[in-house]
Every structure is written in C-alpha cells, then in structure tokens.
Amino acid sequence: MNATACFESLAAWLDTHADALDAQASRASDVLPQLVHGRVVGVGVPEALGGAGGTIADAIDTVAAVAEHSLTAAFVLWGHRTFIEYVLQSDNDAFDADILPRLLDGGIAGATGLSNAMKYLSNIEALQMHAARHADGFALSGGLPWITNLRREGFIAAAAFDHDDGSPPSIFAIPHDRSGVERSDDLDLIGLRASNTAALTVKSTVLDARHRITADARNWLVRVRPAFLGLQCGMSIGLARSALLATSQAGAASRESIRAETGALEATLAEQTLRLKQGVVDGTFFERPAALFELRIALVETVTRALSLEVQASGGRGYLRNQGGTARRVREASFIPIVTPSLVQLKAQLAQQRLASAA
Template identity: 50%
Template sequence: MLDPTLSQWLDAQALDLDVGSGDSQKVLSWLAAADVLRVGVNQLEGGNGKTIADAVEVLAQIASCSLAAAFVFCGQRTFIEYLIKSPNKALREKLLPSLLDGKLAGATGLSNAMKFLSGIEALLVTASSTEKGWRVDGRLPWVTNLRRSGFVVAAAVEGTRDGRPFILAIPSTLSGLKRSDDLQLIGLQSTNTAALHFTQLDVNREWLIHDDARVFLPALRPAFLGLQCGLAIGLARRSLMEVEVRIRGNRSVLAETFHEQRRRLEHLVSDLKSGLLDGRFVAEPTALFCLRIAFSESATNAVNLELQASGGSAFLSGNSHGFARRLRESAFLPILTPSLVQLRTELQRQGGEAVVWRPAAASRVHG
C-alpha cells in the first residue's frame, strides 16, 4: 500500500495535476519522499530490494489516484531501470542517488527507439564522432518529466560512421539542447511533457548508457512496457471501485459485468507479473504486446461501466468523484507510445493471430 500521506495528497491534487493548475515541480518530490522510486532497485544501489513487478504494482496504486502523477513516476522509474541495466557503472553511480531522491528528473525519450526496434519508424536523433564523444542532432517530439529545474533524458542515437544505434543519457545543462514549452494536452498537463531539439550538441563518452541499442532495447522492453501497463491497471481498478459502490442499489443489473471485468483484470495482472519475473517477455515480446492492448481495453471498459453505474450525475460538470478526469485519462492510454495501432500493426507484421489475451497458464499468447 502507498504511504497514506502520499495517497491523500494525490487524491487532493488529481484534478489540478490533470488540467495543469497543479505544481508540476512538486510531483517528483512527493513520490521521492514516499520512497516509491526505490521499489525494485537493488539495496546495494539505494533501493528496497523488491522486483520490477512490485514497481508495476506501486505505479498502479499511484495511477488509481492520479494518472498524471503515475505518468511522471513511469518516466522516472523507467529511466532508473535503464541505469540499472547499463554496463556503465560510473554513470549509474553518478546519477542514481539524485534520481532516487527526486532531485533530478529522468526522462525516457526511447519511445521513438522502441518503434525503431519494431521497424515502425526511423531514429530521429543522429550523431557523428568527436574526439571526446559525439556531436548530436535531432529531435524528440514528445517526452515526459522534463522538469525545468533539471533533467536527464535517454535517447537512442543513430551513428553516422558504422550505422549502429546506441543509447545516450543527455543532461539538460548541455549547450545545444532546447526544450519547448509544455505541450497543450487535453489532460495530464502537469507532467512536464514537451519536445526536445538537439543542435550540434556535444556529449562526452561518460554519458553512454549502452553501445548497441539493438541489444539493449529488447532486454529493456519488458520493464518499459510493463510499467506502462501499470497506468491502465490503476485506472481500471479505480473505476471498478467506483462501480462497486454504485451497483449495490438500483444498478445491480451491472453486477455480473462488474465481477467479470474485475476477474479478467486481475488475471491480466497475474499474467503480467509472472511474465516479468520469469523473463519470458524477452523471448516472447508479442505476448507482452497483447497484454498491453488488453490492459488498455480493460481500462476503457471499466470507465464506461463507471459511467453506466453513475448515470447522468457523471455527466455533470460539478461531479466530485473524478469521472470526467478518468474519462480523459482513459483516452490517453490507446495513444501512449507504442500506441495500440502500432502494437497491432507489429503483431500483424509478424503474422500473429487475432489480438486476444489468453491466460498464460491455459494458453500462451501467440505471435
């Protein structure tokens, strides 16, 4: 369970964080103060020794209160995972303490890289070798957790000499990096989401996360997508919790659908956590793609069921139960990179069967 102080703050700030009237600089500080950023990090490196599955569960609990705060957590925790898996020990020792303390924001600019890995699009950042490292040019059109007080962003970079892509950490203090104004989103506004442009940016070799993106990214993909699944898990659980309260009266006709959705969601969660722990998603990425799709659909279905259980009161602008915010949050999940369209396209490209989740214990998801 989350620290009650954090839960109460998230519940109180959820609407403001969604519409942009909340203080986006405070989110990371609150998360760090509750020590949730340390979940799944080795104790020797300042963590609590739990697993990535535990980090997904924490993310889901945050998302039940505020998807905006959970999105910030997702970016920070994913960047931390990059450092944990990086062979660059010096870089990890340099950055990890301030990331775990929330003093430095970590931004995961690897959505473009994950799409590149699946052949969906080319890399948007290129580099040429210099005496001390690389000169970098390009852009990242949508990156979250670019806190104005300081951040470091991970980017997949196409080398111009041998063409082999690699992964760099790029600090916001470098000359040649330009952050746009925050993107005008219809929700999740207090997430420091903006675009980055790199122009003749000199990056030293000490900032190298991994020298081969095609090796590094497949190993990172389960944690990357698994944490994203936590967003949908939390939203679905919160909507179903609201439904449970409302079907005890004259909405009892919805009870069967409610119980079916809740059972399915928890089966999905069990399958996700077991796959993250046993490592099968590295060799079976399509199984994880199907789960990502299924979680997004579960969240959408749960929000729609909440609307039915609430009736017309949910459509009133003065509704105090957060339905309108959850409706906006559910609209974000299908377009979160990689989007559901991109995932389905990749499954189709690989000759996969219909995108239907099946419990791993009964039948593997085919791809």
C-alpha cells in the first residue's frame, strides 16, 4: 500500500473514531499504531535513517492533516514526532542509533516532556527535575504534571534537569521501565482523553550518559524550539481547516450569510501556514523567536474565528451530540490556547521582550 492509500486508511479510521478518541480513553492504545500504519510518524525524517524523507515543513503539514480528522490523534502525533525531532537534533550519537528505529515503528512512544523546559527557557518557571552525579551516571528525581503520549505499552519521555554540581542543565530521555519511573493514571481531561496524557514522576532513577540527549539544555532548546512550536501549530492549522470545511458544507442560506468572512479567514489561514513553514525551514524563527510566538498567537485567533463560523453555520444541529463533529471541535478548540506555551505565557514573554527593548 502506498503512502497516499495508507493515509486515506488512517483518515477513515480517525473519522470513524474521532468522537470516541476525544471523549474516551478506551482507544488510547490504538492511536500510535494507526499513526504508524498511516505512515505519518516518519515524515521529515531522512530516508537514510529509516524515515519517509522530506523536511520539517512536511512534518508540520502531516500534523495539520491529522488534526483535520482528530485533534486527539494530532496531539499524540505532535508529541511523538517532536520527540523524534529531539533524537534527530541530539548531541548524543549513541542515543540516536538506539532509539530512532523503535520510535519509527511504534515499538515505543515518544513523549516530549519539555513544556517545563520551554517555560524555563523563557524565564517563566524554574526546572522541576533534578540530577545528581552517581557512580553509574546520574540519579534523577522530580515530577512533571502533564505529559502526552505516555503510552502504557511503553514510552520514553524527554525532560530537562538541573544539576546539583552547578553544571548547565541537561536533557535526559527517561525509559518507562527504569526503577523509580512512575506514570499516574490518565488525567481527567474534558477532551483528548485517548491521548495517554498523565503525570510523570522519577524517584532516584539512575541513567547513564547514553540517555542524555544534550548536556547543554539552554542552547539546545533554542535550536529545537522552532520545530517544537512549528509542529504544535500544525494542530491549530488542521483544526481551523476542519471547521472551515464544515462551514462550507452547511446549508446554503447559512453559508451565504458568512461567505465573505469565511473566504477572508481561509486566505488568512493559508498565509499563516505558508509563513509558519517558511520560518521554520529558513531559520527565521531561530533568529527571531518573537515572530514565531506572534504567529502561534495569531493561529489561536484563527481557530477561534473558524469555530465561531462553524457554530453559526451549523445552527442548532451543531449543538446535538454525534452530529457532524461541531461539538467535539469546540472542545478541541478550547485546548489550543492552553497547550504549553500557553497564550498567556507567550503574551507575557512578548511583553517582557518589548520592555527590555525599550529600556
């Protein structure tokens, strides 16, 4: 089966199960295997390394394409593909060779776990994980309250740790089966419930240097942040597209009354998508992270407006359960502003930068 046919099969499965994936945790174990079968996890990974080839822009397109059918599945894909990006950009060749094939075939789930680290990078909060030198490497302790794709069948999670000896923070990859690693029950989310989202705790977990993604967390985080946020923005793009498509399929009278607004928003979304992919690929967002923050904020507004148009076009039918997905998409859209870094955090960071520039 070629890649197009594989994705069409995945899309059909997602369309069938999208409401269940949002509302129930019972299908959580199926999501990653379906994404692997749909040949989406290896997009943007060099063929020489076992991937599908292409660029990070192609991976963003893939996250968006999945989000058009299910934000839960796109959230899982974002977590998994972002972890793969960490592997690709790791300073540790031994780590790369060991874990990448297992991620690409779905043998293990990748969980980013770096929301705390990204907030640390923006001076929003301190690191919550701590590393101490140990005879066998490093003893790790701490907890993170919210990580996606902590698949019960097996996961590996990235997290940032400060060091007791004062050396720069590191990023470690934490396997699920090491002593002291504990996954909580699934968080009681109002949606996205099949995303294997839970808290993670490590208690004196010992890992050697092979599990250290980088020994220089701050500079490495700056390097991977465009991919982290770019892939995350793919969720907004796909959800907005889905809402605009549903709007276009509503009754003629409803469509006509908002035709101009819908067309303008479609053009805005297309422009934002192009700007996102170009900025991630050409290095603009590495040099000017504020431009990426501003675009992420703008995409939240686009999603909000797209869902508003869908609600207007669908009318009372959209307020019924199991009637075209409008209610689900409204719940999904409520998540977009709060995924880390949240809208509030990004706006605060931009305000700090403006004050610093004015000083």
